[in-house]
Amino acid sequence: MDPPGPAGPSSSAPGGDAQAAQHHVQPLAQAQPQQQVAPAPAPPPPQLSRYESQKRRDWNTFLQYLRNHRPPLTLARCSGAHVIEFLKYLDQFGKTKVHAAGCAYFGQPSPPAPCPCPLRQAWGSLDALIGRLRAAYEESGHPPESNPFAARAVRIYLREVRDSQAKARGIPYEKKNRKRKQPAPPAPGEAASASSSAAAAAREEAAAAASGGDGSSGSAAAVAAPTSSQAGGSGGTTAAAPASKSRASNMGSAVRRHYFH
Structure with missing residues (x-):
């Protein structure tokens, strides 16, 4: 039976291997240089106008x-x-x-x-x-x-x-006055043509009412005649005369139909 030999590395305590490994790894970690993070560049100053x-x-x-x-x-x-x-x-x-x-x-x-x-x-x-x-x-x-x-x-x-x-x-420095634009008044020819057209329309209405043949149409023409005279100026006065004549003739015809028929 062989006598027991001297204890080798394998017979050391369980924590011996970890201490030895840490002893060998620590110098390697210390030897590696630490990486430094570069600072972010400052934003450029805003450009002036x-x-x-x-x-x-x-x-x-x-x-x-x-x-x-x-x-x-x-x-x-x-x-x-x-x-x-x-x-x-x-x-x-x-x-x-x-x-x-x-x-x-x-x-x-x-x-x-x-x-x-x-x-x-x-x-x-x-x-x-x-x-x-x-x-x-x-x-x-x-x-x-x-x-x-x-x-x-x-x-x-x-x-x-x-x-x-x-x-x-020789350069004048004068302030320019800004004037508000006002609407231009109508020309004299345009005003005369508008009044003549209104008078012509009034005469046509009076003639159409006179050709109706009853009292109601004559009264409507008589009512319309002053309105057309106000709108048409001098032309409306000439249209009032035929309206009054047509009203009188219509009233006479109605009286004759009442007493003689």
Whole structure:
């Protein structure tokens, strides 16, 4: 009988294999790099409209003008006078020919030859610029009561620019009054033809009633005669006479039939 040999790996405890397997698997799991999920791309910003883009550029230009002002000027201290200075500063970048009072082409819309008169900002461009800056000022969180672009001095300046450019360039700026369209009255010929047709219809009714031969038809014609005279004007008076004559003749014939037959 062979003596029992030394205990091998198979004679170890049941939990030994699981610990050994975990010991071998754990380094493999640690060796694998963890996969990182990439963040979703941010949605693109909404595209601004042409008006909003132009308003933002105008607002940045005005703020840059305040920073370059001598002495430097803040937005809180800005007034209508500073806005007018800004508009005059923009005249050097204008493209509209405004003739001087002594120019030979003063007041001509289309001058035949060039002249040395300077270029200015057109009144329409300045008016639209002030409107955009006034909206941008309130959208930036400032109260409307302190809006320098809505000052009375700025409105007066724009009105003077409009009038002076209208005289220099020969372009009138007049408001068009919209009048309501009223129905045209009927022509005299149409009214006369309508009255004559009504009178003719009244005469036909009176003649048809007279040819009936009894008293009821004559009375109906007599009642219809005043109505036709009101509708037809002067033609209705001529139709009343035959109706009265037919009524008298019908009454006479009825009396003769009563007493002589």
